[in-house]
Amino acid sequence: MNASVNVSPAPGEKNRMPGSTRIRQFFSQYKIVALLVAVALIWAYFSYATNGAFLTSRNISNLFRQMSITGMLALGMVFIIIAGEIDLSVGSLLGLLGGVAAILDISQHLPLPVTILLVLLLGALVGTFNGLWVTWLRVPSFIVGLGGMLAYRGALLGATGGSTIAPSSDAFVVIGQGYVSPATGNVLAVLILALLAYITWSRRNARQRLDLKVNPVWMDAAKLVAAAVALFVFVHVLNDYGGIPVPVLLLLGLLAVFSFIATQTVFGRHIYAIGSNIEATRLSGINVDRVRLAVFALMGVMCAFAGLVNTARLAAGSPSAGINGELDAIAACFIGGASMRGGVGTVHGALVGVLVMASLDNGMSMIDVDAYWQMIVKGLILVLAVWADVVSSGARR
Known part of the structure; x- marks a missing residue:
């Protein structure tokens, strides 16, 4: 004789999901969507405030040029x-590598490819x-x-003698101030x-071969649309002002590389x-x-790229370059969904976090918000x- 015990939920318990839990689940699953909505609201407010x-x-x-670094x-x-x-050293390392680039370009008169190669190599080392x-x-x-x-x-101050090294060569300045022609951008x-269409098609085929769940065709088509x-709004807007800035194009290329590394x-x-x-991974x-x-x-290489672009944008090597750069980068990663406990985060999320920070900096400067208020807002x-990370972690648990 088989006996079965039917444990049914208490009346109403099946649908009992506190509002806070639903909010946590939403932020856990749709962080990037929430961030993009936040960016849209920020842009709408500053557009209104600046007429x-x-x-x-x-x-x-x-x-976009400002956020590239x-x-x-x-x-x-x-x-x-x-x-x-x-890594708290990235701002200072950006400044040092940018200063080295200025010395190689201005004092040593090295060809541009040699300067770039040496700075990238030094960054990696x-x-x-x-x-x-x-x-x-x-x-x-x-530590x-x-x-x-x-x-x-300190090394930057010693290398530059505490003074600005200028002016950079015309070829070097293009890295930070140049534009890609509108035709090339299109x-x-x-x-x-x-x-993107090829990648979507390849993934669908791969999942079908492995008998894995495949998104409906309309969903993938909607994402591509x-x-x-x-993409075309982005290019059209930038083409209206000379074309895509070279630093932005470089950032997009690096985004593609890092996205591939992270996911593929x-x-x-x-x-x-x-x-x-870490212990389970080691075992x-x-x-x-x-x-x-x-x-x-890799972090050193990215500091080299940022240092090259920063020096080219300023057309000079500055002893104050990169100050607080590490704080902006770390804040952007956390805003973009990275967890301070490790193991969580995305490359595109970090860039959306940078966009949030850059939009606030740009907008508050345009409406003449005092510098101390800008720092307070960014800190908050x-x-x-980080609080959102704690909340979403509770939802995952």
Whole structure:
């Protein structure tokens, strides 16, 4: 005789889901959507406050150019944070590498390709040096970054003699101030859209071969249409003011590379695994120290890119370059959904976080908000972003 026990929920318990729980689940699943809505609201407010000046092609072009430097730092920083580490030296390292670029370009008169190659190589070496302290010598990354923040700033002051090195060569300045022609921008938009369509088609075929769940055709088509609209609006607005800025194009290229690493490579999966549970990852046979070392080396390379663009944008090497750059990059990553506990975060989320920060900086400057209020607002947003991470973590649990 089989007996079964039917445990049914108490009356009303089936539908009992506190509003706070639903909110947590929404933020956990749709962080990027919520951030994009926040960006739209920020832009709408500043457009109203500036009588439409905020949304002019000129200001949008300047906004994206301004965010490109912090965006490059954020691309490297999000990997650092996902791996469960932190690097406070990136602002000072940006300044140092930018200063070295100015010296090579202005004082040594090296060809532009040689200058770029040497600065990128130096960035990778310094990033690896930071990683060696963390992996081999077991010094906490917070302390290594703090020491680097002081040491690299001192090295920059020593290399430049505490004075600005100027002017940069015309070829070098193009990196930070140049534009891609409108025709080239249109061609790139078409190529990017074709690439997105190919990737979507390839993923659908791969999932079908593996008998995995596949999104409805209309859903993938809707995503492509939304991407096409956003892409061509983006290009059209920037073409109205001379074309796509070179730093923005460089940032988009780096975004594609880092997105591929994070989502399509074994190395990217290892980064997430280390941040989620480093001991379990080590016991599974993964060389944890090698992965962490590579992450710090990538961070150094991104500091080199940011330093090159910053020096080219200013047409000079400045001893004050990169101050607070690490704070903006870290804040952008947390705003974009990265978790301070590691193992969580996305590359595109970090860039949306940069867009939020850059939009606030740009908009508040246009309406003449005092500098101290700008700092207060950015600090509050950072705390709110970490609180949202805590809330969404509760939803995941």
